[in-house]
Amino acid sequence: MTAYIVRRLFATLPVMAVVALFVFFLLRFAPGDPAAIIAGEDATAEAIAAVRAKLGLDRPMVEQFFVWMLQLAQGDMGVSIFSNLAVTRLISQRLEPTVALTLSTLFVAVALSIPIGVLAAWKARKLVDRLVMGFAVLGFAMPGFVLAYILIYFFAVQWQLLPVQGYRPIAEGLWPFVECLILPSVALGVTYMALIARITRASMLEVLAQDYIRTANAKGLATDRVLLLHALKNAAVPIITVIGIGIALLISGVVITETVFNIPGLGRLTVDAVLKRDYPVVQGLILVFAAAKVLVNLIIDISYAFLDPRIRY
Amino acid sequence: MTAITDDLVLPPRRFSLATAIRRNPTIAFGAVLLAALIIVGVFAPYIAYSDPFKIAPVNRLKPPSERWWFGTDQFGRDIFSRTVYGARVSLIVGLSVALFSSAVGLALGLLCGYFRKVDGIVMRIMDGLMAIPSILLAIALITLTRPSLGIVILAIVIPEVPRIVRVVRAVVLSIRSQPYIESAIAGGTKNTKLLLRHVLPNTLAPLIVQSTYVCASAMLIEASLSFLGAGVPPEVPSWGNIIAQGRTFFQIAPWTILIPGIFLAITVLAVNLLGDGLRDRLDPRLARRL
Numbered sequence: 174m175t176a177y178i179v180r181r182l183f184a185t186l187p188v189m190a191v192v193a194l195f196v197f198f199l200l201r202f203a204p205g206d207p208a209a210i211i212a213g214e215d216a217t218a219e220a221i222a223a224v225r226a227k228l229g230l231d232r233p234m235v236e237q238f239f240v241w242m243l244q245l246a247q248g249d250m251g252v253s254i255f256s257n258l259a260v261t262r263l264i265s266q267r268l269e270p271t272v273a274l275t276l277s278t279l280f281v282a283v284a285l286s287i288p289i290g291v292l293a294a295w296k297a298r299k300l301v302d303r304l305v306m307g308f309a310v311l312g313f314a315m316p317g318f319v320l321a322y323i324l325i326y327f328f329a330v331q332w333q334l335l336p337v338q339g340y341r342p343i344a345e346g347l348w349p350f351v352e353c354l355i356l357p358s359v360a361l362g363v364t365y366m367a368l369i370a371r372i373t374r375a376s377m378l379e380v381l382a383q384d385y386i387r388t389a390n391a392k393g394l395a396t397d398r399v400l401l402l403h404a405l406k407n408a409a410v411p412i413i414t415v416i417g418i419g420i421a422l423l424i425s426g427v428v429i430t431e432t433v434f435n436i437p438g439l440g441r442l443t444v445d446a447v448l449k450r451d452y453p454v455v456q457g458l459i460l461v462f463a464a465a466k467v468l469v470n471l472i473i474d475i476s477y478a479f480l481d482p483r484i485r486y
Numbered sequence: 487m488t489a490i491t492d493d494l495v496l497p498p499r500r501f502s503l504a505t506a507i508r509r510n511p512t513i514a515f516g517a518v519l520l521a522a523l524i525i526v527g528v529f530a531p532y533i534a535y536s537d538p539f540k541i542a543p544v545n546r547l548k549p550p551s552e553r554w555w556f557g558t559d560q561f562g563r564d565i566f567s568r569t570v571y572g573a574r575v576s577l578i579v580g581l582s583v584a585l586f587s588s589a590v591g592l593a594l595g596l597l598c599g600y601f602r603k604v605d606g607i608v609m610r611i612m613d614g615l616m617a618i619p620s621i622l623l624a625i626a627l628i629t630l631t632r633p634s635l636g637i638v639i640l641a642i643v644i645p646e647v648p649r650i651v652r653v654v655r656a657v658v659l660s661i662r663s664q665p666y667i668e669s670a671i672a673g674g675t676k677n678t679k680l681l682l683r684h685v686l687p688n689t690l691a692p693l694i695v696q697s698t699y700v701c702a703s704a705m706l707i708e709a710s711l712s713f714l715g716a717g718v719p720p721e722v723p724s725w726g727n728i729i730a731q732g733r734t735f736f737q738i739a740p741w742t743i744l745i746p747g748i749f750l751a752i753t754v755l756a757v758n759l760l761g762d763g764l765r766d767r768l769d770p771r772l773a774r775r776l
Binding site for chain 1: 618619702710733740744755
């Protein structure tokens with residue numbers, strides 16, 4: 174087990190290395206002159222030269238590469254072109270809202286979609302099942318930001334139940350914090366819920382057709398016991414996988430959801446950086462988001478070994 | 487030796503549209519919706535009753551009515567005409583991303599599945615690309631270039647390629663060990679011919695299914711990028727741009743966001759349904775799992 178975890182940990186290194194190389198070469202080999210584009214439409218030659226010097230683009234490529242690698246290894250992601258603040262500092266300042274939004278969405282989505290999926294599998298081809306599958310198909314096609322505006326229109330503007338937008342840190346009290354996260358979590362989570370509900374249903378259907386389920390039913394076990402203890406546990410591996418895959422969806426969705434709801438997290442930071450063409454910040458954010466995704470995949474892979482003792486690599 | 491009789495030959499089946507639709511309702515539904523949208527996109531200049539770019543401050547933020555079917559935005563531009571033209575952007579982006587990423591993904595997938603040496607390197611790169619959320623990858627590319635439709639397409643193709651490569655590679659790996667491939671190798675078939683004649687056809691069904699999903703996802707990413715201000719230039723009437731420009735006035739003029747939003751959702755739904763239907767039809771093994 175330990176050997177497996179260690180091996181899996183080492184396997185994340187090449188992935189992160191590719192990500193790092195990608196952001197490095199993207200800036201150096203982008204079509205046109207990135208320094209001129211970053212400096213703006215009517216920048217003078219000096220301004221462009223200043224940006225180039227700031228990004229270190231005026232030095233030899235090999236030197237740039239080693240300097241950059243060395244800094245990255247020390248956790249230094251460079252300095253924002255606009256605010257002159259360290260990218261790591263900008264990112265850590267904005268971390269809390271994004272983590273709060275991601276976790277609350279994860280919670281809402283998993284808590285709602287797994288029961289829905291189990292129900293659909295249990296009542297397969299009945300009305301409930303059709304409704305759930307219909308929701309799954311629609312949820313998959315609905316762009317998060319459109320749904321967000323529909324939710325805002327009804328829950329915040331028409332009925333005034335929840336705030337239109339904004340974010341309150343948890344330090345300001347639990348209800349204001351939760352209140353601000355409800356609509357964003359639902360808007361962000363719908364695609365994710367559709368995905369999990371669909372896989373839960375499919376995986377449960379497969380397990381429910383097994384002999385041991387018939388045996389469990391035949392010996393008179395209560396339905397909920399059969400469904401949850403015998404079936405859901407054995408159906409868990411694909412569900413966990415898709416929960417992990419879905420976190421990638423959440424990370425992409427965070428950028429948009431934070432923009433709609435005006436939440437000052439990493440997503441807003443990304444959008445602001447793009448609009449100002451602040452490449453060092455964009456680069457730092459890509460590394461952080463990719464690392465988060467790699468970490469999630471690692472946790473999922475390790476959890477397999479616990480859930481299904483047959484899985485050994 | 488008895489003569490082979492023709493008794494077993496079935497009468498030629500006549501293609502019946504009604505049967506085809508009854509057997510594959512999702513394909514039919516998705517295809518009809520998509521066809522309708524393509525017609526709207528192609529004939530946009532004839533369908534839109536007014537100029538989508540015309541600014542008329544007198545008519546700003548008018549609700550939907552007989553005069554302005556979908557209302558107007560804060561510059562008095564007609565949302566109906568802009569939405570109709572927006573179909574063009576979504577369809578062009580969706581179809582070209584599906585086409586380009588399938589072509590690149592197919593080539594890489596065949597090579598990776600067949601040549602072990604290529605596999606190691608290319609798949610490490612694909613894993614790295616897959617680790618970057620697709621919207622962020624596109625955003626990074628757009629930060630460094632001037633906005634244009636071509637750059638947006640390129641920026642969406644790059645993150646979509648690994649998804650195709652993985653599907654194609656998996657198919658190639660599974661048929662590589664089949665006896666007919668081994669006998670083809672033993673018979674001295676050249677690699678190129680083997681790949682194109684014997685391996686490629688097997689990958690087509692999953693490739694088509696996967697590329698419809700890529701098409702749907704590309705449309706969503708394009709709209710998201712435009713919505714964030716990192717997509718096609720703001721003067722182009724894409725659905726994402728119309729929604730982005732309606733944000734400030736959303737509370738008094740919700741139609742500026744909801745109408746293009748619903749069009750986007752319906753288009754993505756149509757493509758997804760087409761994909762689901764094709765998957766059930768072409769790739770029954772995968773269909774059983776879902």
